[in-house]
Amino acid sequence: MYPKLSLHPAKRSYARGKLFWQCLNDANWLVYTSQAYDCIYEWLSREDRAFLNKELFRPMADFLSIENPQFFNRIHNHSTWGNAAVGMIGLVMEDEDLIERALYGLKNLKSNKISEDNDGGTIYSENQRAGFLAQIDEAFSPDGYYTEGPYYQRYAMYPFLIFAQALSNTSDLKIFEYRDGVLLKAVYALINLTNGSGEFFPINDAQKGMSFHAHSVVAAVDMAYYQSKDPSLLSIAKEQNTVTLDINGFTVARDIDNNKYEPYIKPSIMLTDGPNGNSGAIGILRSYNNEEETSLLMKYGKHGMGHGHFDKLSFCYYVGREEVIQDYGAARWVNIKQKDGGGYLNENKSWAKQTIAHNTVTIDEKSQFKASVKTADLFSPDSFFFSSDNQKVQVMSAVDENSYPGTRLHRTMILLNDSVFSKPLLIDLFNVQSDTAHKVDLPFYYLGQLLEVNFQLSDQKSQILGDDYGFQHLRVEAKGKSPENNSAQLSWIKSNKIYTLTSYSDPDDELLLTQIGAHDSLFNLRRDPGFMIRRNNSKNTSFVNTLESHGNYSPVNERPVNAYGKVDNITIIQNTQDYIATTIQLIDNSRWLIAISLKDNNKSITHKIDYRNEKISWQGPVLVKKFSK
């Protein structure tokens, strides 16, 4: 009957299914059903098998491939499901034609059949390859990072791994060793892309709260353990507290029961992006204090196709289980019908993807690449420096020269551990250089209730910030000017923890306290606060910020502990085309001198600057030096 079934009546997919509204869901069904079918295949009569193969499964496999090349032949999580579905039913039926098709894609396609998908991504891979092996080659970086980001990686891992396992059970293809074992690396990448609560960093289109507890990640960890027997995976499995009902899950459960697990310490790590690992990266710095994880992610990888955000050099920051500086994530409530059927909301495009929705600079009130996905997909920033060997001073630094043509963006983020701070100090240096003058906005989407700022605020009666590129969704609640010491401070409280941001500020800077949610009478956006530094007429300028997580409060005993931070002020002592040098002065009169070589990232080159009539020299691109009182 399958051949005669008409398409599902819902018309909103670029590749409509038959059983469901999109081919993707038909493919999901076939991946699972193949496994069930395999279990009973030998038990069925020859006639029943022949009937099912001919009337249902082969036509369905053809429908999902030949009849829908725009679904099957892409480098995209949808196609991965399609490839796995066709390949797995092929393995069951021992249909070499289908297996070949699944592994290598459709051949001799007329390229004029290919069109854009719903998300605005492009359909064919640059070098015209398709199929499962091409997916593995092109979807992952050599480090196992999936260019759409962890939220979609979590979704795509299941078909990658289940089809791989089926292949390794039935063929000579050493698929888990393919490409230097990238499929297993991808499982580690996925785990390493979670915060202290096990939730994925919500970069790109991601719904917050998705975590390594998701069924697909349970399956991934169990499969990876079965393949690798790495005992640290068992402690992730223990936290997941569930296993798959198969040989993988059984092995995991048995070995946990035998106490074979070892701790999984998520590392500071740079996950390169792009098939060749040369398209930027995701940098993650981590620090542990009393087993509490602090994690800082900076995004300087690829755009990430249709689900990417215009967020190059943006960051998000977690201390313990708390989200301190947020990445907004997607404007979407997956499967919640009340919110426009559960799909992406209009505000995903008008707000969540825009640059101003992220903790990075927006130039002249326009998003990076003027919000063109096609342009954004062509470029990526470059890692400038990444160093996590010294737990006291971890650094990541990246340069972007394409988001705003003619402007060079260079961000360096440091996670500093020193006994004077109870938690790591985050230091952020953002240099923006251009031949022409620009308006530069740098927001920080802190979460919590504002306690205090050290500058005068004037009520702006919720004026709306702009007209386009997300600015139309920001209200300005209050506005101020830099205090005399050029160091604006903002402290806030969230879940009874107290944080302070100290920002170097020019006298002409506008300091804005914003709220997300203008032009949103349907309340599709969260009413979250932000602090924005607006600097006008800038050619070569640097933003220097520190963020302390210092205090706590109990509403039961009503006592604040360490209610104030330690940073007193920030001075920029040099800002040229080649160097930024800045001092961070603490209230105990000790100082940190931070200097960055902006152009030369050679680790063995020696640099010099003058500081207080002294020549200070250092090796490599970054100097972090403490001066006691």
Next chain:
Amino acid sequence: MYPKLSLHPAKRSYARGKLFWQCLNDANWLVYTSQAYDCIYEWLSREDRAFLNKELFRPMADFLSIENPQFFNRIHNHSTWGNAAVGMIGLVMEDEDLIERALYGLKNLKSNKISEDNDGGTIYSENQRAGFLAQIDEAFSPDGYYTEGPYYQRYAMYPFLIFAQALSNTSDLKIFEYRDGVLLKAVYALINLTNGSGEFFPINDAQKGMSFHAHSVVAAVDMAYYQSKDPSLLSIAKEQNTVTLDINGFTVARDIDNNKYEPYIKPSIMLTDGPNGNSGAIGILRSYNNEEETSLLMKYGKHGMGHGHFDKLSFCYYVGREEVIQDYGAARWVNIKQKDGGGYLNENKSWAKQTIAHNTVTIDEKSQFKASVKTADLFSPDSFFFSSDNQKVQVMSAVDENSYPGTRLHRTMILLNDSVFSKPLLIDLFNVQSDTAHKVDLPFYYLGQLLEVNFQLSDQKSQILGDDYGFQHLRVEAKGKSPENNSAQLSWIKSNKIYTLTSYSDPDDELLLTQIGAHDSLFNLRRDPGFMIRRNNSKNTSFVNTLESHGNYSPVNERPVNAYGKVDNITIIQNTQDYIATTIQLIDNSRWLIAISLKDNNKSITHKIDYRNEKISWQGPVLVKKFSK
């Protein structure tokens, strides 16, 4: 040296202390120090005792009483501390004069010495009594409710109980039996004034999060157990997970260890207010589903003096550990210096105390009693009906005729359990009658993110709602009109739980979606949402609302469960001076008929109404009747 000490230099208290900035803190110190002094009293030499008594303790006791009658002679938690301090040091020193003063207050005071305290409360009790016994008589209702509310009761309980225990150890005064055992009743009242998380309902000036884990409540529970040996108190002590280091705490710990504890099931309860129990009440309805507590509090007691809010007939609502409809609490961050030194913020008066900050009606954009504490303290609403015997239909109903002279406010709240609902259905009927036409605003301060409304919304670009009485702090984000079925619906999600409010709405009603926080450039207020029904030109009108807690969602499996409520629409079928009758129609076509006799609360009287050509009769003031399809 104490007599020669000058007053503490800080001048913001109505009763400045010597060791601390206010007499209250000196009294706190003396209550604790008396206990320590008592422990070493016999061990000290006679000379040392005499010296300390003469130079420190007796002068301090005099300072806190004779020299500060405005502190000592009030009915107020401050004075309770003062009385206890003077009395306890008197007991140690066996100074009958001080004990007498503590118990009965200062005599022959010139009343012109008495002035207002910082909070705007009045100083002398109406019948000119003072001292510890007068405090017990006047601060508590016969049910043990303390008129300032649980946040302050928690604070005041310690001196009440510790002095009582000291008295019962040393005198014949059977203080724990005094006034029918009201001091122990007060401990139960305090426990019963907590939500499902053990936090106090934040009525009046209260900082949210204060709970029965506070040290003073631990001491209260331990003392009450020592006096009563009620095994249900042990399960509260178990949850507190700490005891006092004295005979009380020892007894509790020992008996917990011996498994003597029994469950403490917080009941539905009406706690009368006022010394004679005839000044209205706090009504609390509770329901338990799978051990999860739903609690609904309506406030129809006294104003509560200087810390009271103009919130008569307001309510707050909790389901499980979630705050669903919030009472704002106080605008204050206790002891957090960044927030105006930790004291009450200006917005406590301009917003938190005002009627519009509460889930009750505001008439003509003015607060109850035009926000005069003096007037408000003179009146209280009357309980009209309270019935919690039938767990399926619990009802509380109260009438207020003084908050707005010439207007009669009558609110009836029902907690309904029926198998069709997974959690109780909250039904709210609010009748407003006046001879003249008024503008009536009824807000609901729901917490969470709005999912959907069933009426058209137009963007109001955050217009500010009014100029005074708290309206200046409300932004209108969006506005709508009643849908055709006169049943406005609003659903929201919070902590992955889904709620729906259904509101009977007239065609002329304005439906406003508001946000707290206008005119607040210091961010002293939380940016919380509200839904407001505004009805113009009303003489005799009723608001009928239902609130369902029906669904949940997991961002890990991305599946909503019961995303929609069961209530379809609300009809008002009768609205006279004597009756409201309304039907609540469910989506399965069953209906609930609710009728209230507004004037006659006699339980044995029979009432009749016509409904669909039937005569329906019932006994008592409230009819709740289900009709199947």
